[in-house]
Amino acid sequence: MRYYLALLLLAVPSLALAKPWRAVLSPGEVSSKHQAVEADCEKCHLAYKGVPNEKCLACHVGIDARSRAGEGFHFTVASQPCISCHGDHTGRDGALTKTAALKAFDHAKTLFPLAGPHAAVAQQCNKCHAKPLEALSPACGNCHEDTHKGSLGTRCQSCHAVSAPDWKAGLKTRAEHKTGLEGGHAKLGCNDCHKNGQHLKEAVACKGCHDTAHGGTKSNCAVCHQIEGWKPAKFEHSECACKFPGKHITFSCEGCHPKWKFTDTPTLCSGCHLKDLKHERNGECSLCHSALSWKRRDVFDHNKRSKFALTGEHLEVDCSRCHKVAGQWKGAPKDCKSCHASEGMTAHGDFGDCAKCHDTSGFSKSTFDHATTGFPLTGKHGKANCQSCHAEKVKGYRPAKTTFLFGASVWLASSDAPHVASPAAPGTCKHCHSDPHPGGSKEECSSCHATEAWLPSTFGLDRHTSFPIAGKHQKLSCNSCHIGKQLAGIPKDCGSCHLDVHAARFGKACADCHTEKSWKEVPSFDHARTGFSLTGVHAPLDCDSCHDGARGDQMAAAEKPSECRTCHMPGHGDLGPDCQKCHTDQLVEGHAVPFAGARALLNFNHRSTGFPLERRHAALACKQCHMPGTPRPASTCVSCHLDPHSGQAGATCEDCHRPDRFRLARFDHDRAGWPLRGKHFVTPCMSCHTNQRWVGLTTECYDCHAKDAARAKAIVPGIHTFGAGMQECRSCHRSQWTWRI
Numbered sequence: 001m002r003y004y005l006a007l008l009l010l011a012v013p014s015l016a017l018a019k020p021w022r023a024v025l026s027p028g029e030v031s032s033k034h035q036a037v038e039a040d041c042e043k044c045h046l047a048y049k050g051v052p053n054e055k056c057l058a059c060h061v062g063i064d065a066r067s068r069a070g071e072g073f074h075f076t077v078a079s080q081p082c083i084s085c086h087g088d089h090t091g092r093d094g095a096l097t098k099t100a101a102l103k104a105f106d107h108a109k110t111l112f113p114l115a116g117p118h119a120a121v122a123q124q125c126n127k128c129h130a131k132p133l134e135a136l137s138p139a140c141g142n143c144h145e146d147t148h149k150g151s152l153g154t155r156c157q158s159c160h161a162v163s164a165p166d167w168k169a170g171l172k173t174r175a176e177h178k179t180g181l182e183g184g185h186a187k188l189g190c191n192d193c194h195k196n197g198q199h200l201k202e203a204v205a206c207k208g209c210h211d212t213a214h215g216g217t218k219s220n221c222a223v224c225h226q227i228e229g230w231k232p233a234k235f236e237h238s239e240c241a242c243k244f245p246g247k248h249i250t251f252s253c254e255g256c257h258p259k260w261k262f263t264d265t266p267t268l269c270s271g272c273h274l275k276d277l278k279h280e281r282n283g284e285c286s287l288c289h290s291a292l293s294w295k296r297r298d299v300f301d302h303n304k305r306s307k308f309a310l311t312g313e314h315l316e317v318d319c320s321r322c323h324k325v326a327g328q329w330k331g332a333p334k335d336c337k338s339c340h341a342s343e344g345m346t347a348h349g350d351f352g353d354c355a356k357c358h359d360t361s362g363f364s365k366s367t368f369d370h371a372t373t374g375f376p377l378t379g380k381h382g383k384a385n386c387q388s389c390h391a392e393k394v395k396g397y398r399p400a401k402t403t404f405l406f407g408a409s410v411w412l413a414s415s416d417a418p419h420v421a422s423p424a425a426p427g428t429c430k431h432c433h434s435d436p437h438p439g440g441s442k443e444e445c446s447s448c449h450a451t452e453a454w455l456p457s458t459f460g461l462d463r464h465t466s467f468p469i470a471g472k473h474q475k476l477s478c479n480s481c482h483i484g485k486q487l488a489g490i491p492k493d494c495g496s497c498h499l500d501v502h503a504a505r506f507g508k509a510c511a512d513c514h515t516e517k518s519w520k521e522v523p524s525f526d527h528a529r530t531g532f533s534l535t536g537v538h539a540p541l542d543c544d545s546c547h548d549g550a551r552g553d554q555m556a557a558a559e560k561p562s563e564c565r566t567c568h569m570p571g572h573g574d575l576g577p578d579c580q581k582c583h584t585d586q587l588v589e590g591h592a593v594p595f596a597g598a599r600a601l602l603n604f605n606h607r608s609t610g611f612p613l614e615r616r617h618a619a620l621a622c623k624q625c626h627m628p629g630t631p632r633p634a635s636t637c638v639s640c641h642l643d644p645h646s647g648q649a650g651a652t653c654e655d656c657h658r659p660d661r662f663r664l665a666r667f668d669h670d671r672a673g674w675p676l677r678g679k680h681f682v683t684p685c686m687s688c689h690t691n692q693r694w695v696g697l698t699t700e701c702y703d704c705h706a707k708d709a710a711r712a713k714a715i716v717p718g719i720h721t722f723g724a725g726m727q728e729c730r731s732c733h734r735s736q737w738t739w740r741i
């Protein structure tokens with residue numbers, strides 16, 4: 001034994017002399033890829049801490065950069081130690097990735113799943129990973145030779161399928177092309193369309209390959225042309241024929257599209273007919289002219305197209321009476337004085353706007369109501385003639401002299417002020433009569449005086465509503481409180497006259513316990529006198545339930561403590577302070593009713609809100625419209641329902657619809673200016689109002705009965721003519737149950 005030990009001791013120094021001492025301690029040779037740093041252990045190892053990730057990433061900077069950028073497979077396992085999957089010292093040809101790690105590795109996490117032929121080399125990493133990971137890319141050309149030499153671009157998967165068992169087996173077929181490869185495309189090869197990687201999208205517009213003609217129109221070529229044959233073109237012009245009826249239909253294509261240029265073709269009358277204009281520009285020609293006959297002028301609706309509606313006697317006035325300059329329609333006066341000033345000055349002078357007293361039914365008939373001035377003529381005022389105040393035919397004029405009214409001992413406040421209502425207090429007596437009460441009065445004089453006679457005053461104790469006079473107060477004279485005829489500023493609280501023996505412990509509302517009958521006699525307190533009767537579930541409550549603690553402070557600070565919501569928070573939107581409309585505090589069969597169930601008990605009449613619940617609305621629960629925390633909803637239909645007419649028919653849906661059946665319209669077509677008579681009355685709405693078009697339809701017979709007109713022309717060509725001299729349909733036919741004359 002000693003012999004072998006001695007040999008070992010002699011051998012160790014010999015080995016140490018042949019190799020560095022670190023190589024002697026190495027567990028084995030490193031991989032050929034790490035051979036350059038084999039002698040420097042600190043490149044990979046850290047004393048007493050093994051092989052930390054920082055050592056690996058110090059050399060593998062490409063992997064580190066991709067991981068930090070959130071890219072690649074190693075980003076998904078960045079929290080794991082590198083040595084959990086990789087190792088070394090297994091020899092020059094040893095694998096750097098552990099066998100267990102290779103088996104557990106999912107290549108799909110690299111964003112490049114191994115499908116089809118790639119799956120066969122899943123365990124032969126070196127076949128693809130001949131370069132560092134950061135130098136690899138998922139592009140096919142990174143491993144495969146491009147037989148097309150780049151002529152079809154770099155996206156091989158546009159035509160080839162990775163999952164196919166063979167490179168050619170997964171080739172995209174001609175039938176799979178969304179751009180049809182029939183007709184004129186049938187003879188094309190791949191390079192004809194996809195040269196240099198062009199047109200690799202699923203579908204390519206015609207202009208991608210073909211020159212744009214027709215003035216650079218942006219319309220799809222397929223609207224007129226087909227793949228089967230570029231010519232002849234097929235275009236359906238019916239949409240344009242609807243917009244340009246009448247003589248436009250017989251016009252040639254090049255009449256509107258010279259040199260077959262389809263862009264920038266005018267769609268307004270002024271685009272072609274400006275040279276025919278014989279008057280000033282007044283907007284589009286179609287406002288006054290028809291495509292069937294340019295000379296017709298009855299198309300213009302003066303009430304809709306102008307700011308001056310023709311009514312009454314104005315309907316009989318010829319156009320030239322107002323539009324005196326030929327060809328000039330704008331600038332005609334709209335106010336009455338411009339035409340009727342001389343008649344007004346002769347009759348009564350300047351009283352302002354004529355419409356206050358007159359209308360278009362007849363100038364001699366006055367509709368003036370003096371109450372509209374804010375000063376209705378009643379009593380002795382009604383017996384006075386106009387000249388008593390308007391002697392000089394001037395609005396608001398009053399004779400400039402001091403006078404007495406009807407023998408009363410009250411003089412005019414100002415002898416030369418105009419007799420007109422004050423903006424601050426319209427219609428009050430104070431415009432003419434001085435106020436004998438010091439400090440004035442907030443009340444109108446008419447509350448105590450009448451126009452039949454100024455004195456005596458009509459005011460009685462029964463009208464002393466702001467402070468009811470009862471009990472011992474009735475024995476007092478008026479001057480006891482209204483000293484020197486003073487009406488304003490008289491205190492109404494008890495404490496202003498009576499000493500509070502309670503030292504304000506019960507507040508200032510003495511009347512809660514005391515009466516005017518006798519100050520010392522305090523009857524049982526009646527809570528109804530506060531304006532809030534204790535009935536139902538409130539009756540058994542003691543005072544402290546409402547007037548003590550935090551609730552008492554809340555009630556004392558409330559502006560209106562008698563409102564329900566002072567104590568009860570509403571569980572719905574804002575419906576106003578009057579909770580009793582829907583809820584009750586009464587007992588039903590001896591039991592309290594849940595607050596939310598009171599509507600059924602009281603049978604609340606929703607009509608009182610201005611929005612009655614009818615038919616389907618009546619079956620809705622309150623909270624479907626009155627949601628908590630929301631304001632009161634508007635009463636218009638469009639606040640809840642989508643408008644299918646897109647605002648064309650206005651916001652008053654109820655003119656045509658009812659809550660029982662919304663789709664059953666009850667519209668009075670006479671209001672549209674086109675009354676339905678005869679067969680028109682039973683024709684379905686959608687026969688004329690196509691594509692949800694409810695306004696702007698023409699009323700010409702020919703617009704709907706073009707086929708009937710053509711058929712009639714074939715039967716009686718002498719009468720049913722087209723073009724110049726064409727007769728109006730309505731000159732012979734009527735909108736009755738039969739079209740025949």
